[in-house]
Amino acid sequence: MIKVVLFGSGNLATHLFRSFKKSSNVDVVQMYARKIASLSNFDVHRTDNLELIENADVYIICVSDDAISNLSGQLKFQNKLVVHTSGSLSVEKLNNKNRKGVFYPLQSFSKNKEVNFLTVPVCVEAQNEEDLKLLKQLAGSISENVYEINSDQRKSLHLAAVFVNNFVNHMYKIGNDICSENKIPFRILDSIIKETAKKITNLAPEEAQTGPARRNDKQTIKRHLSQLKNKNQKKIYKILTKSIQKTYGRKEL
Amino acid sequence: MIKVVLFGSGNLATHLFRSFKKSSNVDVVQMYARKIASLSNFDVHRTDNLELIENADVYIICVSDDAISNLSGQLKFQNKLVVHTSGSLSVEKLNNKNRKGVFYPLQSFSKNKEVNFLTVPVCVEAQNEEDLKLLKQLAGSISENVYEINSDQRKSLHLAAVFVNNFVNHMYKIGNDICSENKIPFRILDSIIKETAKKITNLAPEEAQTGPARRNDKQTIKRHLSQLKNKNQKKIYKILTKSIQKTYGRKEL
Structure with missing residues (x-):
């Protein structure tokens, strides 16, 4: 069971939450958003307090590109695997205190349109073999198309x-x-x-x-x-x- | 049974021939091409002689835009329903000696790619009610999407x-x-x-x-x-x- 904390409450966070829920290999232990009210539709532990983030194997940041770097710097823990989900930002934009990675599903998500995640390619990147393996497993639990893609690509x-x-x-x-x-x-x-x-x-x-x-x-x-x-x-x-x-x-x- | 003669041997003629063949309402009585060799794959009466065109209800010209006007002028019969299949040419480009119409399937046809004609919209145009009705029937025998569209549209x-x-x-x-x-x-x-x-x-x-x-x-x-x-x-x-x-x-x- 891969334990995941999701940061964000937008389109991508919503679609990821729903897909992870369907997988028997993934446990979304918590969701974080700046305003807790935006999480009211999610049936999961919720918080707006970065001090209270629960223990997990992967922390997935699904916020707007501008906010990623800042949020990753505010995390209170260290040496955990933190990934962002942006197509255009380098993995380097994440704060150095944690292990870094990317989990990028290549699709244009609309709020009210159900997506069959199985066909959505997920591009993963990590900085060591073990993290890469874990991200591939996580991606493979919701999608049939997993690719290892570096930041430049x-x-x-x-x-x-x-x-x-x-x-x-x-x-x-x-x-x-x-x-x-x-x-x-x-x-x-x-x-x-x-x-x-x-x-x-x-x-x-x-x-x-x-x-x-x-x-x-x-x-x-x-x-x-x-x-x-x-x-x-x-x-x-x-x-x-x-x-x-x-x-x-x-x-x- | 609507009797049809097809003029041409290219992509569109091929796809139309195959689709008409499947319909029990249409009988392709003959195909014409300038070079009879280009018709060798069609299991139908073939000719390269405009003097020998058989009797039909609709004559469908599936040749390149440049050749339509000329070919329609060379036909030896009169007052029959002759249609072209071009998206960009006005119905007026057909010679006046016959009744004129258009039978335009809106799709980009490739030679070796099978097309499900049922979903291809066919746009028809004619100059009197009876001809229009006949073209709609003909189009309806191969497609579920038949539209009456004038030359400007x-x-x-x-x-x-x-x-x-x-x-x-x-x-x-x-x-x-x-x-x-x-x-x-x-x-x-x-x-x-x-x-x-x-x-x-x-x-x-x-x-x-x-x-x-x-x-x-x-x-x-x-x-x-x-x-x-x-x-x-x-x-x-x-x-x-x-x-x-x-x-x-x-x-x-």
């Missing part, structure tokens, strides 16, 4: 995730805007959106690329640009078309 | 699809490049890619947006920009971050 991974999640979602937003302006139900695009994501499981993105930019179909590109009245959308269309053309060795627009 | 839909398919796939490509440069298996991103697409079924893209640009986290944005050595990637990161910030009323970078 993790930063790059987080950046890659901005492209494939944040920016992709913004493409959906623009698609949605174009549909509403033309009284087309956005739902028509559901199927192609899902298929585009699914394709990538079997094909490299390079092989999966289709469309006017890929085949350098200048007539269609020109027509699309004349259709776009919104300057911002036009700019994005141009720069991405150019980038695709470059990728596949075509001449610029 | 279809052009916008095609443009929206460029954003949610072509440009999204390019985001995957950049994510993939960042991963390989840092020796990270791209597979780690599979789960977030699928989840991002799935979310959109229940949430508006505006509600689903997360990330540093959305919450105007300038520190992370700055760090990401310093990580990006590739000028093109940097430019894309900047313009999309700016666009997200604008969308949610934040100040510019």
Whole structure:
């Protein structure tokens, strides 16, 4: 049984708590938050007092990036395994008085959306073999996809995730805007959106690329640009078309 | 039984042929291609001679956009229902000697990837009620999602699809490049890619947006920009971050 204390009460803390609860290998012995009221929905020992943190094998900090370093410095114990859960912060941001590690689940969590943690990759990092083994065990108790990823790699991974999640979602937003302006139900695009994501499981993105930019179909590109009245959308269309053309060795627009 | 002749031998013609074959309401009586050899894999009457086109209820032209107008002009019969399958061409591009229509399945088809046509939306357009009814029946025999979409709407839909398919796939490509440069298996991103697409079924893209640009986290944005050595990637990161910030009323970078 791996004993865990969770710090935080946000999306990630919530999803981790629920997933650990389902595992027979993990015991969440306590949760901490600055305001104890924010923990009222969690059926577990709760505290807002750092003096009263209970004994555990792993202390998991699930607070905002800005607050991690400070919180790890305020802990009253020493030489325990303390991990943060941030994609973009180095393990070094944790205070030196404890053994340090990272437990980073790569997913975009929304509060009211249930997540199947089994498919969420968890990236772990530690500073000695034993801690690494423990984190792998802990991650393996909730996820089928556990990766050892160092701090530099993790930063790059987080950046890659901005492209494939944040920016992709913004493409959906623009698609949605174009549909509403033309009284087309956005739902028509559901199927192609899902298929585009699914394709990538079997094909490299390079092989999966289709469309006017890929085949350098200048007539269609020109027509699309004349259709776009919104300057911002036009700019994005141009720069991405150019980038695709470059990728596949075509001449610029 | 709706009798159909298919013109073309590419991806779309192949997928349509297979789907029509499975339906008990449709009979593909013949396929035409300029080179009869390209039809050798189709178990159906084949011809490369426009003089020998058989009688049918609907003639479906699945050739490249550039060739549609010309081919429709070369047909030897009159006052039949001839449709094209292009997302970006107006129904008017078809020759006037026949009744005109559009049968546009909105999906990005790859040759060797089986497609479940049931979930592919088919957008139909015709110039009289009877033809429209027939096209809806035909579309309904292979798909659960049939929409009546006029030529202007279809052009916008095609443009929206460029954003949610072509440009999204390019985001995957950049994510993939960042991963390989840092020796990270791209597979780690599979789960977030699928989840991002799935979310959109229940949430508006505006509600689903997360990330540093959305919450105007300038520190992370700055760090990401310093990580990006590739000028093109940097430019894309900047313009999309700016666009997200604008969308949610934040100040510019």
